[in-house]
Amino acid sequence: MFYSIYDLLIYKTKEMGKTQDEMSRYFRDCGIRKQEIMFLKDNCSMASIGSMRQLVLDYLQMTELELNMALGIIPREYQKSYFDHISEISKLLEIENIETHKKEQKSYFTTNNGALFNKDCIEYLKSIEDDTVNLIFADPPFNLNKVYDEGVNDDLSTSEYLNWCFKWIDQCIRILKPGGSMCIYNIPKWSTYFSEYLNKQLTFRSWISVDMKYSLPIAGRLSPSHYALLYYVKGEKPTVFNNPRIQLQTCRHCGGEIKDYGGYKNKMNPLGVNVSDVWYDIFPVRHKNTKNRQYNELSVKLLDRIISMTTNEGDLVLDPFGGSGTTYIVSELLNRKWAGSEIGNCDIIVDRFKNIDKDRKILDNIHEDKDILFSESVKKLRRKNGFWLSEDFQNNF
Numbered sequence: 001m002f003y004s005i006y007d008l009l010i011y012k013t014k015e016m017g018k019t020q021d022e023m024s025r026y027f028r029d030c031g032i033r034k035q036e037i038m039f040l041k042d043n044c045s046m047a048s049i050g051s052m053r054q055l056v057l058d059y060l061q062m063t064e065l066e067l068n069m070a071l072g073i074i075p076r077e078y079q080k081s082y083f084d085h086i087s088e089i090s091k092l093l094e095i096e097n098i099e100t101h102k103k104e105q106k107s108y109f110t111t112n113n114g115a116l117f118n119k120d121c122i123e124y125l126k127s128i129e130d131d132t133v134n135l136i137f138a139d140p141p142f143n144l145n146k147v148y149d150e151g152v153n154d155d156l157s158t159s160e161y162l163n164w165c166f167k168w169i170d171q172c173i174r175i176l177k178p179g180g181s182m183c184i185y186n187i188p189k190w191s192t193y194f195s196e197y198l199n200k201q202l203t204f205r206s207w208i209s210v211d212m213k214y215s216l217p218i219a220g221r222l223s224p225s226h227y228a229l230l231y232y233v234k235g236e237k238p239t240v241f242n243n244p245r246i247q248l249q250t251c252r253h254c255g256g257e258i259k260d261y262g263g264y265k266n267k268m269n270p271l272g273v274n275v276s277d278v279w280y281d282i283f284p285v286r287h288k289n290t291k292n293r294q295y296n297e298l299s300v301k302l303l304d305r306i307i308s309m310t311t312n313e314g315d316l317v318l319d320p321f322g323g324s325g326t327t328y329i330v331s332e333l334l335n336r337k338w339a340g341s342e343i344g345n346c347d348i349i350v351d352r353f354k355n356i357d358k359d360r361k362i363l364d365n366i367h368e369d370k371d372i373l374f375s376e377s378v379k380k381l382r383r384k385n386g387f388w389l390s391e392d393f394q395n396n397f
């Protein structure tokens with residue numbers, strides 16, 4: 001499947017035995033500027049390419065319907081005839097070698113609770129039985145041209161990146177238990193495609209926006225300020241949903257509530273307020289002392305919330321993109337079983353397990369602040385400034 005007209009042009013160019021320079025020259029000679037061609041990189045709609053429309057079709061030697069179908073679009077007026085011919089079409093598309101190789105794989109590192117595999121995630125996922133995992137958490141490279149270890153290309157075309165993602169997503173869906181949860185962390189741009197894909201196979205629970213601290217303004221567009229954490233379940237509803245609670249957000253100077261909770265103070269649960277789908281309290285791991293490697297690393301707090309929300313002790317958590325091992329470490333500390341793959345250097349993860357007490361301390365601190373409405377220091381500040389505390393309404397609980 002192609003997800004941009006540009007990718008399709010490149011594919012056709014290669015098929016015709018031409019070079020990209022020849023393709024650029026063709027469009028230049030037709031009066032199309034390079035900028036206009038570049039616009040096709042993120043575009044998969046004939047509707048928005050205006051005057052280039054006919055030139056693109058001529059170059060591709062395709063009809064508009066053929067082009068739309070190459071982009072995975074069945075125009076509405078063709079839906080009936082498409083459906084009427086569905087069995088002929090699927091026969092034409094049939095291929096023989098959709099293989100899954102469920103053979104034993106050799107692990108790189110194990111604990112009593114989990115196993116890490118130093119290999120490509122798709123190869124690894126194919127080795128896992130259907131319907132076996134309670135939670136899949138995936139934080140893949142975002143295709144932002146970042147440098148990773150050998151074997152990772154983070155500068156793919158739109159179509160290459162999405163087709164790769166859909167391959168591992170398909171495997172994840174297959175191995176997820178009915179009632180199991182799947183969470184995918186990415187930037188909103190890619191998450192819109194994932195969401196469309198997942199809506200057809202799993203049940204949508206939430207698009208959680210994880211506030212991106214310290215984002216930089218970008219000229220000519222809204223500055224990106226959140227990561228998308230897609231949360232889906234297999235089947236109608238999750239087997240496990242432990243409602244996460246957080247402290248009430250207060251002003252750090254006076255201790256007063258930031259949001260107005262109206263007259264409901266006396267009904268506030270002393271264990272905290274329900275978490276919404278905007279997570280503003282997750283901070284990036286940036287500091288050298290806390291970071292385990294030079295690349296991206298998610299915070300223990302984020303994984304603690306996801307794993308605690310979607311699984312119980314003894315459940316199996318799988319992460320296909322190990323990175324520094326945050327998912328595995330938090331799973332281990334929360335008494336979950338865990339499994340996963342990492343194509344790059346796995347020793348960072350092994351070392352992290354050797355020093356697991358460091359993460360245990362971080363997690364203990366997080367848990368100290370969990371399941372309460374106010375921390376001790378906030379309570380003191382509120383008392384001093386005359387704000388209410390849940391103790392004031394003790395009899396109501």
Ligand SMILES: C[S@@+](CC[C@H](N)C(=O)[O-])C[C@H]1O[C@@H](n2cnc3c(N)ncnc32)[C@H](O)[C@@H]1O
Nearest residue numbers: 120121139297298321323324325326342343344
């Ligand atoms: C964004 S990082 C994950 C960070 C991780 N969540 C953490 O908290 O440390 C993505 C990781 O996926 C790994 N990776 C990329 N392509 C892979 C593949 N095909 N199979 C397995 N791992 C892959 C990269 O080496 C990188 O470490």
